[in-house]
Amino acid sequence: MTTTLERTSAPAAANSLTAGQLPRWMPWVLLAAALALSAAAFAVVNLGEEVRDFNISGAVFFGLLAFGIVLVALSSVVETRRRAVDRLATILVSLAFSLALLPLISLLFTVVVDGIARFDGTFFSWSMRSVVGEGGGALHAIWGTLLVTLAAAVISVPIGLMTSIYLVEYGRGRVAKAITFFVDVMTGIPSIVAGLFIVALFAMLFGPGLNMGFMGSLALAVLMIPVVVRSSEEMLRLVPNELREAAYALGVPKWLTIAKVVLPTAIAGITTGIMLAIARVIGETAPLLLTAGFTNSMNLDLFSQPMMTLPVFVYDQFQNPGTNIQAALERAWAGALTLILIVMALNLIARLVAKKFAPKFGR
Amino acid sequence: MTSTAPPVTTHTPRPQPKKRPGDLLFSGTALGAGVIILLVLAAVTFFLIIESIPAFTADPDNTQFLNGTPFLQYVWPLVFGTVWASIIALIIAAPLSIGIALFISHYAPRRIASLLGYIVDLLAAIPSVVYGLWGALVFSRMLQPFYVWLNEHFGWIPFFAGVVSPTGRTILTASLVLAVMVLPIMTAICREVFLQTPKLHEEAALALGATRWEMIRMAVFPFGRGGMVSAAMLALGRALGETMAVTMVLSATGAVTFQVLTSNNPTPIPANIALNFGEAYGTGINVLIATGLILFIVTFAVNAVARWIVNRRAEFSGAN
Numbered sequence: 001m002t003t004t005l006e007r008t009s010a011p012a013a014a015n016s017l018t019a020g021q022l023p024r025w026m027p028w029v030l031l032a033a034a035l036a037l038s039a040a041a042f043a044v045v046n047l048g049e050e051v052r053d054f055n056i057s058g059a060v061f062f063g064l065l066a067f068g069i070v071l072v073a074l075s076s077v078v079e080t081r082r083r084a085v086d087r088l089a090t091i092l093v094s095l096a097f098s099l100a101l102l103p104l105i106s107l108l109f110t111v112v113v114d115g116i117a118r119f120d121g122t123f124f125s126w127s128m129r130s131v132v133g134e135g136g137g138a139l140h141a142i143w144g145t146l147l148v149t150l151a152a153a154v155i156s157v158p159i160g161l162m163t164s165i166y167l168v169e170y171g172r173g174r175v176a177k178a179i180t181f182f183v184d185v186m187t188g189i190p191s192i193v194a195g196l197f198i199v200a201l202f203a204m205l206f207g208p209g210l211n212m213g214f215m216g217s218l219a220l221a222v223l224m225i226p227v228v229v230r231s232s233e234e235m236l237r238l239v240p241n242e243l244r245e246a247a248y249a250l251g252v253p254k255w256l257t258i259a260k261v262v263l264p265t266a267i268a269g270i271t272t273g274i275m276l277a278i279a280r281v282i283g284e285t286a287p288l289l290l291t292a293g294f295t296n297s298m299n300l301d302l303f304s305q306p307m308m309t310l311p312v313f314v315y316d317q318f319q320n321p322g323t324n325i326q327a328a329l330e331r332a333w334a335g336a337l338t339l340i341l342i343v344m345a346l347n348l349i350a351r352l353v354a355k356k357f358a359p360k361f362g363r
Numbered sequence: 364m365t366s367t368a369p370p371v372t373t374h375t376p377r378p379q380p381k382k383r384p385g386d387l388l389f390s391g392t393a394l395g396a397g398v399i400i401l402l403v404l405a406a407v408t409f410f411l412i413i414e415s416i417p418a419f420t421a422d423p424d425n426t427q428f429l430n431g432t433p434f435l436q437y438v439w440p441l442v443f444g445t446v447w448a449s450i451i452a453l454i455i456a457a458p459l460s461i462g463i464a465l466f467i468s469h470y471a472p473r474r475i476a477s478l479l480g481y482i483v484d485l486l487a488a489i490p491s492v493v494y495g496l497w498g499a500l501v502f503s504r505m506l507q508p509f510y511v512w513l514n515e516h517f518g519w520i521p522f523f524a525g526v527v528s529p530t531g532r533t534i535l536t537a538s539l540v541l542a543v544m545v546l547p548i549m550t551a552i553c554r555e556v557f558l559q560t561p562k563l564h565e566e567a568a569l570a571l572g573a574t575r576w577e578m579i580r581m582a583v584f585p586f587g588r589g590g591m592v593s594a595a596m597l598a599l600g601r602a603l604g605e606t607m608a609v610t611m612v613l614s615a616t617g618a619v620t621f622q623v624l625t626s627n628n629p630t631p632i633p634a635n636i637a638l639n640f641g642e643a644y645g646t647g648i649n650v651l652i653a654t655g656l657i658l659f660i661v662t663f664a665v666n667a668v669a670r671w672i673v674n675r676r677a678e679f680s681g682a683n
Contacts, residue, residue: 002577013580041635059400082574082577083574085574085576085577086574086575086576086577088576089575089576089579090470090575090576092462093462093465093466093470094466094470095462096458096459096460096461096462096463096466097462097463097466099459100459100460100462100463100543100546100550101501103539104486104543104546104547106497106501106502106505107489107493107494107497107501107543110497110500110501111493111496111497127581128557134574151424158396159399159400161396162392162393162395162396162397163393163396163397163399163400165393166390166393166394166396166397167397169393169398170393170394175394175397175398176397178401179397179400179401182400182401183400184666184670185404185663185666186400186403186404187597187600187666188604188662188663188665188666189407189604189659189662190600190604190605190606190633190655190658190659190662191604191605191606191607192604192633192636192637192655192658193407193411193604193655193656193658193659194407196411196651196652196655197406197407197411199648199652200410200411200413200414201406201410202654203414203648204410204414206415208648222403222407225403226400229400251384253386254386254389254390255383255385255386255388255389255390256385258389259389266400272549276484276488279488280487280488282489282490283488283489283490283491283492283493285490285491285492285606285607286490286491286606286607286633286636286637289637290541290636290640292624293567296573311492311607314492314493314496315495315607315611316490316585318495318499318611318656319611329500332496333496336490336492336493336496339490339492339493340489340490340493342489343485343488343489343490344485346488346497347484348483349483349487
């Protein structure tokens with residue numbers, strides 16, 4: 001009698017739904033234990049040597065390895081084999097995530113730490129005209145980047161947006177298929193080939209050896225158009241057909257339906273896509289290297305003379321540091337920091353736009 | 364007065380849609396924009412080919428860069444370098460980015476997930492020249508001791524043989540930087556695709572007793588296979604054409620070798636163009652444009668193959 005009583009009461013105390021499962025805290029405890037053990041083992045090996053020689057990456061690596069093996073083994077014994085596989089997948093996925101974050105954290109950290117040294121007033125108020133060694137700034141490059149990118153956006157946004165409207169709303173048959181195919185091809189154009197194309201075009205039209213800001217804008221537009229088409233197309237396709245049909249049913253003409261119903265619904269996504277496209281091309285270096293060229297002086301005219309841009313400035317300071325290498329590298333890092341800040345600001349604005357004007361759907 | 368007359372006589376059973384000027388203007392502009400894209404692409408191909416012809420026809424002995432070798436012999440080590448660096452990068456980046464995308468879409472807590480997605484988008488926009496600067500000045504120095512270790516213990520694998528580069532600016536570093544660069548792009552697309560999985564499929568799988576991993580294998584992967592391939596295709600395309608990071612990181616010598624740790628490294632085409640364009644003159648420019656044309660063809664071929672895979676998969680995926 002007592003044994004049966006015990007048997008019936010035991011599962012009631014431990015919830016029958018969670019029976020045969022590892023408790024939720026188990027993985028975390030195991031992880032901590034494995035890391036601690038591994039660190040201790042490496043510390044023993046490191047005994048008598050300098051503390052800075054302590055092999056952190058080795059300790060973490062073997063700690064994670066031990067954690068994975070123990071947890072999967074434990075899970076396959078206590079739980080089922082399927083659960084063990086599930087746990088293994090969870091570990092691998094989380095590991096992939098943390099592994100990939102490391103270089104990115106290192107990148108951002110370095111850019112901020114090394115860039116802050118020359119991130120000062122001189123950097124934003126001077127060009128590099130007749131600057132040797134220390135000092136000098138990137139004002140000419142910042143203006144160049146803004147002008148070249150703005151011109152590229154002015155060229156590519158109308159073309160890209162109208163193309164996407166054509167593809168989604170009007171495009172049937174061969175022309176639409178051809179455009180979709182060639183937008184795909186254009187997406188794959190390497191940035192340097194876009195630069196070479198503009199060089200070849202201007203060489204044939206006006207003779208070789210030309211450099212000007214507008215050539216850079218055209219090269220960037222070649223890269224930007226497919227991005228704009230792709231993102232806008234995707235956003236327009238997300239607009240539910242019911243909205244269009246409701247508008248048609250009320251007798252609204254097609255173009256008004258597009259302009260007043262479809263575009264406003266998708267405008268947040270489209271703006272975000274355009275912003276991200278700008279952020280993508282604003283950092284392009286290779287095509288500008290070939291088209292807009294190098295200069296140390298201020299030039300605000302898109303149609304004559306080479307025009308410096310921020311990415312080319314960074315590359316130039318790195319590749320041709322001149323006599324004072326340290327000063328040049330500091331300028332390069334400051335330029336990189338500026339570039340990242342511009343890109344981040346663009347992204348942030350894009351996000352805010354997306355959030356503020358997003359249509360309210362479910363999900 | 365005439366307008367008030369009822370149109371009884373023109374009684375048609377099915378009224379023709381009215382041709383409004385707004386409609387015509389709108390559809391015309393839209394079509395025009397599409398045609399411009401076709402024209403631009405035709406122009407890219409046309410001008411690249413026209414400007415490349417001198418590289419093939421000119422006497423190699425009197426041409427800059429060629430120095431007596433025929434053009435094809437000049438370009439094939441460069442093609443090798445391009446493909447080799449990109450393939451290593453893709454092999455490293457593909458599983459990682461699928462993992463990250465899964466982590467963000469299906470593993471991380473909801474609240475953190477949107478923040479993580481934002482961070483990934485941000486990283487996708489970091490300019491390549493910044494990656495190049497970091498790769499050349501920081502990352503290569505961090506990797507160098509690891510390369511020495513790799514060479515000591517795994518030198519019997521042909522890839523890791525040879526004399527280790529003292530600077531760490533090898534093809535493997537360049538590929539790793541490329542991998543880091545394409546990670547955010549590939550992750551962003553994969554995440555989008557994974558999030559598009561119909562909630563009902565996922566919930567059905569879980570209701571049938573599948574674990575999370577089984578649900579992902581049965582509902583998420585089949586749905587997202589085409590998206591994953593096209594993400595990899597975009598990543599490979601970017602890696603093939605990536606110029607600045609490779610130019611700045613790699614100390615290129617133009618060798619054809621599979622050893623990834625030595626200072627004797629293959630030169631990818633874009634890096635070759637960027638390094639030599641400044642001093643190019645005369646037919647030298649044509650030679651560089653011709654290598655650009657080859658790069659264009661290579662990326663085109665890669666994209667075409669990937670698109671073919673996507674289309675073939677689409678029929679079987681069961682998603683739609």
